[in-house]
Amino acid sequence: MSFVLVQVIIGGLLLGAVYALFSSGLTLVWGMMNIVNFAHGDFVMLGMYVAYVVYTLMGGGPLLGAPLATLVLATLGVVVYFGLIRDIMKGPMLAQILGTFGLALLLRYSVFWWFGANFLSMPPNIVGGTYAFAGLRIEASRLLAGVVALLVTLGLHLLLTRTSLGSKMLAVAEDATAAQLMGIRPDTMQAIAWAIAAGATGLAGALIANFFYIVPTVGETLGIVAFVTVSLGGFGSVPGALVAGLLIGVIESLSGYLIGAIYKDIVVYVLFLFFLWFRPQGLMGKM
Amino acid sequence: MTSKQVTGLLCAAAMSLALVPGAKAQDKVVKIGAILPMSGGTASIGAHAKAALEVAMDIINNAHPELGSLPLAKNAGLAGLGGAKVEVVFADNQGSPATGQNQALRLITEEKVAAILGAYQSGITLTSSAIAEKYGIPFLTPESVAANLTERGFKWFFRTTPIAPDFVRIYDEFLTDMKAAGAKTDSIALVHDNTEYGTSVANTIASGFKAKERNGVIDIAYPVNATDVQAQVLQLKEKKPDVVLMISYTSDAILFAKTMQSLDYKPPLLLADDAGYSDPSFIKAVGKLSQGVFNRSSWAVGPSGSPSAIVADMYKKKSGEEMDDTVGRQMQGFFALVDAIDRAGSTDPAKIQAALKATDLKPEQLIMGYKGVKFDDKGQNILASAYIIQLQDGENYVSVWPKANAQKAPMLPYKGW
Numbered sequence: 001m002s003f004v005l006v007q008v009i010i011g012g013l014l015l016g017a018v019y020a021l022f023s024s025g026l027t028l029v030w031g032m033m034n035i036v037n038f039a040h041g042d043f044v045m046l047g048m049y050v051a052y053v054v055y056t057l058m059g060g061g062p063l064l065g066a067p068l069a070t071l072v073l074a075t076l077g078v079v080v081y082f083g084l085i086r087d088i089m090k091g092p093m094l095a096q097i098l099g100t101f102g103l104a105l106l107l108r109y110s111v112f113w114w115f116g117a118n119f120l121s122m123p124p125n126i127v128g129g130t131y132a133f134a135g136l137r138i139e140a141s142r143l144l145a146g147v148v149a150l151l152v153t154l155g156l157h158l159l160l161t162r163t164s165l166g167s168k169m170l171a172v173a174e175d176a177t178a179a180q181l182m183g184i185r186p187d188t189m190q191a192i193a194w195a196i197a198a199g200a201t202g203l204a205g206a207l208i209a210n211f212f213y214i215v216p217t218v219g220e221t222l223g224i225v226a227f228v229t230v231s232l233g234g235f236g237s238v239p240g241a242l243v244a245g246l247l248i249g250v251i252e253s254l255s256g257y258l259i260g261a262i263y264k265d266i267v268v269y270v271l272f273l274f275f276l277w278f279r280p281q282g283l284m285g286k287m
Numbered sequence: 288m289t290s291k292q293v294t295g296l297l298c299a300a301a302m303s304l305a306l307v308p309g310a311k312a313q314d315k316v317v318k319i320g321a322i323l324p325m326s327g328g329t330a331s332i333g334a335h336a337k338a339a340l341e342v343a344m345d346i347i348n349n350a351h352p353e354l355g356s357l358p359l360a361k362n363a364g365l366a367g368l369g370g371a372k373v374e375v376v377f378a379d380n381q382g383s384p385a386t387g388q389n390q391a392l393r394l395i396t397e398e399k400v401a402a403i404l405g406a407y408q409s410g411i412t413l414t415s416s417a418i419a420e421k422y423g424i425p426f427l428t429p430e431s432v433a434a435n436l437t438e439r440g441f442k443w444f445f446r447t448t449p450i451a452p453d454f455v456r457i458y459d460e461f462l463t464d465m466k467a468a469g470a471k472t473d474s475i476a477l478v479h480d481n482t483e484y485g486t487s488v489a490n491t492i493a494s495g496f497k498a499k500e501r502n503g504v505i506d507i508a509y510p511v512n513a514t515d516v517q518a519q520v521l522q523l524k525e526k527k528p529d530v531v532l533m534i535s536y537t538s539d540a541i542l543f544a545k546t547m548q549s550l551d552y553k554p555p556l557l558l559a560d561d562a563g564y565s566d567p568s569f570i571k572a573v574g575k576l577s578q579g580v581f582n583r584s585s586w587a588v589g590p591s592g593s594p595s596a597i598v599a600d601m602y603k604k605k606s607g608e609e610m611d612d613t614v615g616r617q618m619q620g621f622f623a624l625v626d627a628i629d630r631a632g633s634t635d636p637a638k639i640q641a642a643l644k645a646t647d648l649k650p651e652q653l654i655m656g657y658k659g660v661k662f663d664d665k666g667q668n669i670l671a672s673a674y675i676i677q678l679q680d681g682e683n684y685v686s687v688w689p690k691a692n693a694q695k696a697p698m699l700p701y702k703g704w
Binding site for chain 2: 008011012015108109130142211215216225256257
């Protein structure tokens, strides 16, 4: 195997880890309350802008920007839950879709209004440049995003399966009325789920901002990949999103390099549809 | 009916009342539709274009004797229509050909515009101008370059910008001169997106280069608004072309610059085909990673006090950005269109069409570096031309070619970061 091919695969894995990172919030919200959050991509975008503002106002890198983005987005998640989601969950499916879609447009155009339409960018090498060894090159900012993706996925998985909070959240997801009879407040649990999901999304945005451009419409570009990752991994499965993200990243990179970049989406989506034909619940989703 | 619904109805009624007085002033106003990307991946272009057209409206609607030879600047409003003011109706194409088409229909049937300007992306100009053609309304594109746009036999379509066959000539002559200066220019990679703009310009350049015996053209296509371009940069790194020619919008241009740095790839000569590389936000975002990139431009600011320098100042005050080639071409197209309406002395589409066909603007009447504006039977400006500029310090483009217009000598090889 040539060096270039190894580099392509490494690039694909790092890209896939990022896909996984920004998909975990989406899959969590779906798993908890069967809501597809169409504003997800715009949550990523907000996380990027928080990191950018932290950099321009305080000169802070991701060490400061990432926790702050997590905090800001987690707060936004709670506000969105109580202000919008709690009510539209009682409505028909269409109200949920249009409700979150409307939220997406509101967020996107608020940022347009405040920051303008210009492309912004973090300074290069804000996270320690690029590691080079044996002819391979790994960008530190992508590596950081990849490592955090693994940690977040692991953290969310442990939270849901090993803690009492997680059990309560799953109980609400399973049957909100029964959970309420057991003394668990569904409202609180779902608000916490939104805080965690939005926080993880903000964190993803802040880390992606280190190597991607920042623009109000970036959520459109990234959002689609999140939906594909989540449905391939299985709606509601956090480890599923990780595996699916890595798979999509590597398939995209390999087909982009070997066949040609304009065909890579065809390859990814053909494999995706073919796979769903056999396993509609996704890699690790439950029926 | 609940109280909420009643309030809603009242609001709607109030809004429609508020719209009525605007209709009265119509007799003294010439409406021109502008279809632009105000949202979507190229929204920064739309925002800049809006500021540019507002500056142009100011120049036309108010007296600006300091702009001397520019038509329409001297007196307020359009002399040919009894001092009528020009009003631009902005329409967002959302980066989608279907939306652009709907907007053209809305501008013509509801806003009753006299003519349409647009639509930045060639693919959207393609669809929206077809509607204008159907309704017999003049459509002028100041910036879309896909060659086929003027090959459709349209009677209502006009274009002021230089187009792909012009680029072939410009790039061929430029590369010949660079070769004479010691650069290797044997193999050329065309990196382009899969939009109408990217594919048509790449195809025209590839066949044009072949006709000029420039072989060794490598084609690298990628999907527009890519999430990742590592694979393409690695392809370039492996094939080692002497010249890389980038045909990309802003988002992808930025991503390529970042990825080239992270994978440590520098082509010996990096040449960009305008578009994203002329967007000021490209320079702010990754200018320092793209030092030495060559770019095509028809804009070069003149000495202070010259019309182009005054217009550039007005634009900077309005938008906070430096004037660039794209907004310059948009303003120039708008001036040419309004000049025709003024000469037509009417908003009758057929008279505007006739006046556009009779257009013969001289270089001193323009803000751009064209040799003039004069349309052929297909509606293409046969006097359009361009320079090559270079981002030597990563902050400001300077003109480097042809020698007669050069502020500085070309810097080789590509420096990057």
